[in-house]
Amino acid sequence: NTPAETFVDQVLRKTIGVQDLVVGYDYAFGKSRQGDISFLQEQGKAKGFTVSVVEPYYVEGMLASSTKIRELVGLGKMADVKKLLGRYYQIRGEVKMGQQRGGPLLGFPTANLAIAEEDLCPRLGVYVTQVIYDGKCYGGVLNIGYNPTFAGQKLSAETHIFDFNQDIYGKPIKINLLRFLRGEKKFSGAGELAAQIGQDVTEARKVLADAQQEILLACEEKYNR
Template identity: 40%
Template structure:
């Protein structure tokens, strides 16, 4: 898949079948749409092109409290596993957000991308105030010479799988349910930083993780069974998100992971954590011994998963 950052880097003359959106999470609903785009592009001899935006539009026009399922790097990696030929990343700012859907279609989809077929999701709309809905795009297509096709949603247990539902599920700590919706484990990546070294004193040394992207969604506080990826290898682990209430001055919010059967110095290195199951709430223990006993139970359960 070719990555094009900015419309100025497009090669002239290439006609395409396109889809447009943020594709946060790259979930099965997105993949269903992409598969249809690939089918259509192949049948018509068009370059299959996914158009997305960076940063996420809601970070520009919706405030700073947006939590994302995928960073742009994760999105590129996941989309690279599809049969898409091209991904176009358009810089998104307040000026761009003021474009009407007619301007977006004419100036970008038609003039710059040479779009001849457009595939959109069941609830998709774009342009200023999301005015560019399916009916209006169909009407423009009939005038400007491109087809428009709408793809129905992906459902799981009679629920439509979408980015908002997955975010809500992760925010509640139901990471195993979110994994079923994503059809993969939810992951975060970050740099290992120095912590208080309390875990080492408990014989459960932990790696404190500083997440790469401040807008990345972090699941609810608690203890989780996880997989940890480091330099191409995977390890089982148990992870705590929270404030470590057993200890005094436990007010700092931390993400710390005990990597089972691992004894390497990985400070300042990047690890990726995949969430498998939430084991329990974070809680305050009456003694160090009681905490260690619970940690042993957490480790035993994590090893089973």
């Protein structure tokens, strides 16, 4: 609720000692967002600091902004997210104990990460993924959702890692989301779900094979810090 001019005087000038200020084209601040670009430019002229405005930047017609990126993540449009971020969208965390259904019941063991609804949660469903563990990269499929087939109530992120057989409970992993495959669906039972997961795995392996060079590049450390 700080008035815009008070913010300029007390924060920008007195606390920071601003001389040159760079802001985005849609920047606004202060009570009721009264401090817009024109206001800042007038204040700068009167109080001895310059104001430079960064114009909007577009990538293939998409505005490069955090708002647009959040929108695309929510829609599951990971290829477009990558264009704006310059890398794949990634979730990370320590592997948690799940319901122990993936391996024994379905034949597809999973590494489970906690994910909260208030996080920047991607569209619910199944994704082709790249899993990074202990400096190595593995392909996989990820389901983000509530497990409606088993009447689940808690949001979870469960990844089946290809060609992998290690105990990684409590270990940190990173998961790059490469492509959205399908939305979350309630199946008639474990058998139908397992059959669908098998199809998801087949499709995911094909995606990974077709984009092998790009996938290898995405695994470089500079993209996963």
